[in-house]
Amino acid sequence: GAVVSQHPSRVICKSGTSVKIECRSLDFQATTMFWYRQFPKQSLMLMATSNEGSKATYEQGVEKDKFLINHASLTLSTLTVTSAHPEDSSFYICSALNRATEAFFGQGTRLTVV
Amino acid sequence: QKEVEQNSGPLSVPEGAIASLNCTYSDRVSQSFFWYRQYSGKSPELIMSIYSNGDKEDGRFTAQLNKASQYVSLLIRDSQPSDSATYLCAVNPDSFGNQFYFGTGTSLTVIP
Numbered sequence: 001g002a003v004v005s006q007h008p009s010r011v012i013c014k015s016g017t018s019v020k021i022e023c024r025s026l027d028f029q030a031t032t033m034f035w036y037r038q039f040p041k042q043s044l045m046l047m048a049t050s051n052e053g054s055k056a057t058y059e060q061g062v063e064k065d066k067f068l069i070n071h072a073s074l075t076l077s078t079l080t081v082t083s084a085h086p087e088d089s090s091f092y093i094c095s096a097l098n099r100a101t102e103a104f105f106g107q108g109t110r111l112t113v114v
Numbered sequence: 115q116k117e118v119e120q121n122s123g124p125l126s127v128p129e130g131a132i133a134s135l136n137c138t139y140s141d142r143v144s145q146s147f148f149w150y151r152q153y154s155g156k157s158p159e160l161i162m163s164i165y166s167n168g169d170k171e172d173g174r175f176t177a178q179l180n181k182a183s184q185y186v187s188l189l190i191r192d193s194q195p196s197d198s199a200t201y202l203c204a205v206n207p208d209s210f211g212n213q214f215y216f217g218t219g220t221s222l223t224v225i226p
Contacts, residue, residue: 006157034214043218044158044202093157095214100163101146101206103214108157 002028004096006106013084013113021079021109023094029074030096034103035067038091050077084113117141118205120217128225133190135220137203140184146206147179149188151199152219158202162188193224 003026013019023033033050048069049057056069068080077096081088089112095103120137127133135149146165150158164170164177164186176189186205190197200219207213 044216046216049213091155095158097214101214102148102160102163103204104160105150105157 002026002096002098002102002104004094004104004106006094006109008109009107010110011112013111015085015113016083018080018082019084019111021081021092021094021111023077023079023096023106025075025096025098025104028096028098030077030098031074032097033071033077034095034097035069035077035079036093036095038093038108040091044093047079081111084111086113089113117207117215118203118217120201120203120220122218122220124221124223126223126225127193129193129195131193131224133193133197133222133224135188135190135201135203135222137186137188137217138184139186139203139205139215141205141207142181142184144181144184144205144207147177147186148204148206149175149177149186150202150204150216151197152202153199161201190222193222195224195226198223 005024007022035047036044047062050069050071052071058064071077093108094106118139149162152158162177164179170177174191178187200221202219203217205215
């Protein structure tokens with residue numbers, strides 16, 4: 001299958017700081033990438049759909065000014081959590097769609113805000 | 115109505131048995147269907163894709179699609195304890211590919 005690399009895998013930051021998470025499709029081009037958040041023992045929650053060269057589409061209840069998404073190329077999307085607070089601590093996962101519309105997931109980023 | 119529905123389980127089967135996981139979807143014109151496996155603390159990994167009515171087999175896994183009934187299932191033969199995970203059904207409703215809906219997942223435990 002296709003490979004999606006997400007970095008970092010773990011990050012601990014202080015409350016009020018910003019954290020950037022990168023999602024790269026290594027062996028295919030992805031016009032569309034998705035960003036999810038998952039709390040322990042809960043299902044994936046779609047945060048936003050990121051399309052290359054255009055603004056991301058955010059799901060209801062997700063603050064676009066807090067979760068900044070940039071999809072500047074066909075292989076890279078970034079999620080920046082701005083002014084992070086402890087309630088933003090979660091498992092953040094990206095996925096990228098290949099030409100066959102299969103979604104491949106990154107390894108996930110475990111964010112802890114202290 | 116949710117786009118994709120799954121029984122959350124938990125589903126328990128003995129080792130060596132067949133595990134049957136089911137999924138229904140609401141958008142009749144959906145084109146592409148997928149099964150993912152997610153181990154605790156890890157991100158989902160793609161197991162099977164299916165696009166046409168009927169069965170598709172890959173090793174111990176068989177996906178079954180019935181578009182008329184808006185139903186897709188996953189059978190796991192000769193279940194192993196390592197198959198214990200949450201299984202997510204996903205649907206891409208259009209050929210443009212920029213939408214992707216997941217079910218909430220079914221937790222499967224294979225008992226040794």
